[in-house]
Amino acid sequence: MKSSASPLRPSRTQRIAAHALLLALCLPFILPLVWMTSTSLKTDDQIYAREGRDTAISLTSLIPNPIKWSNYAEAVQTVPVGAYLRNTIFLCAANVAGAVLASAIVAYGFARLRFRGREVLFMLMISTMALPGQVTMIPVFALFRALGWYGTFLPLIVPACFGNPFYIFLMRQFFRTIPEELAEAARIDGASEWRIFWQVMLPLAKPAMATCALFQFLYTWNDFFGPLLYINDPTKYTLAYGLQQFMSSYGGEWAQLMAGACIFTVPVIVLFFLAQRTFIQGIATTGGKA
Numbered sequence: 001m002k003s004s005a006s007p008l009r010p011s012r013t014q015r016i017a018a019h020a021l022l023l024a025l026c027l028p029f030i031l032p033l034v035w036m037t038s039t040s041l042k043t044d045d046q047i048y049a050r051e052g053r054d055t056a057i058s059l060t061s062l063i064p065n066p067i068k069w070s071n072y073a074e075a076v077q078t079v080p081v082g083a084y085l086r087n088t089i090f091l092c093a094a095n096v097a098g099a100v101l102a103s104a105i106v107a108y109g110f111a112r113l114r115f116r117g118r119e120v121l122f123m124l125m126i127s128t129m130a131l132p133g134q135v136t137m138i139p140v141f142a143l144f145r146a147l148g149w150y151g152t153f154l155p156l157i158v159p160a161c162f163g164n165p166f167y168i169f170l171m172r173q174f175f176r177t178i179p180e181e182l183a184e185a186a187r188i189d190g191a192s193e194w195r196i197f198w199q200v201m202l203p204l205a206k207p208a209m210a211t212c213a214l215f216q217f218l219y220t221w222n223d224f225f226g227p228l229l230y231i232n233d234p235t236k237y238t239l240a241y242g243l244q245q246f247m248s249s250y251g252g253e254w255a256q257l258m259a260g261a262c263i264f265t266v267p268v269i270v271l272f273f274l275a276q277r278t279f280i281q282g283i284a285t286t287g288g289k290a
Contacts, residue, residue, distance in 0.1 A: 033265070038062045040071055040258035047254050068255065075259040078250065083235060084242040088221060091156055091238060095220045096213045098161035103212060104205065106163045107171035108197045112183065122172075129165045141229060155230040156223075160216070167212040174208035175201060210278040214271070221268060239264050 010018070039047060041064040075081070110122050144155040178201060186196045202209075227241040237245065243260050250256065 034062060036258050036261055036265075038064055039254060040262050041067045041069065042071075042255055043068050044255065071255040071259040072263070075256040075263070078253075078256060079242060079246045079260060081239070081242075081260065081263060084237050084239045087153075087236055088238040088240075091153060091223075092217050092220045094153075094157045095160040096216045098157065099164050099167060099216045100209050100213050102161050102163040103167035104171050104202060104209060105197070107168045108175055108201060110168065111172045111175035112197075112201075113193070125165055126169060137229075144230065150230060151232050151236075152230075153236065156220075156226050160220075164212075164216070167215070170212060171205060171208045174205055178204055207278060210275065214275050214278075217271065218268060 043066070046064060110118060144150060149155050182200055183196050186200050222240055223238070224240040224244065227238045231237060231241065243264060246260060247257055
């Protein structure tokens with residue numbers, strides 16, 4: 001006997017309509033990216049509208065004619081993109097490693113270890129998320145300056161090595177979903193709490209760790225205020241700060257500026273598409289227990 005289709009399953013027409021609606025909603029967000037890419041491939045004559053020319057954005061105005069690929073080469077020659085990229089990747093690697101590992105250790109303690117005042121300390125830690133960065137900016141800057149760290153990468157790396165409240169919350173919820181029987185079996189075999197964390201819990205928490213690593217990478221990659229506040233050596237500029245300096249010095253070179261912005265944006269887009277499944281899995285599995 002042929003079974004009837006589930007009434008909750010959307011029809012083909014409904015799926016097409018839903019996808020069309022989602023694509024329409026994406027257009028306002030995609031248009032700035034398209035405009036940036038188009039401008040990076042144009043000549044100055046195409047970018048600056050002549051007198052009497054219609055400046056409204058149209059499909060034909062978004063297509064460069066001719067395409068000037070040399071804008072990217074000129075942007076790389078004008079700005080030391082290689083040095084900025086090395087600095088940014090170094091900061092991203094150090095911040096991701098420090099923030100994820102420190103947050104995992106603290107999250108495991110809140111999730112698995114029982115001690116007096118655990119819930120109070122956890123709520124106190126979570127409450128720091130409501131503290132604006134502008135409130136702590138001046139005392140933290142004074143502290144790092146007194147330590148002699150001003151002008152170095154240390155103020156941009158060391159705070160991440162003490163964990164992040166949001167990452168701690170995510171991984172704590174994930175650790176609470178792992179069956180306690182796994183830890184009990186390891187304890188019966190004589191494993192210490194650190195060995196249980198390192199060899200049993202941490203490998204199982206890879207989806208949540210990957211999610212936190214992606215968040216931290218994007219934050220460090222896009223961070224402009226931190227380098228602006230602590231870095232005064234042009235050889236230590238990051239991509240975000242270096243592009244701002246380029247805009248200040250060569251404000252009229254829009255083609256090269258957009259080319260630099262494309263170079264800055266492409267790695268983030270590629271990383272998100274490569275890690276999209278892991279990112280969604282990590283978010284979906286951090287519901288945890290109440």
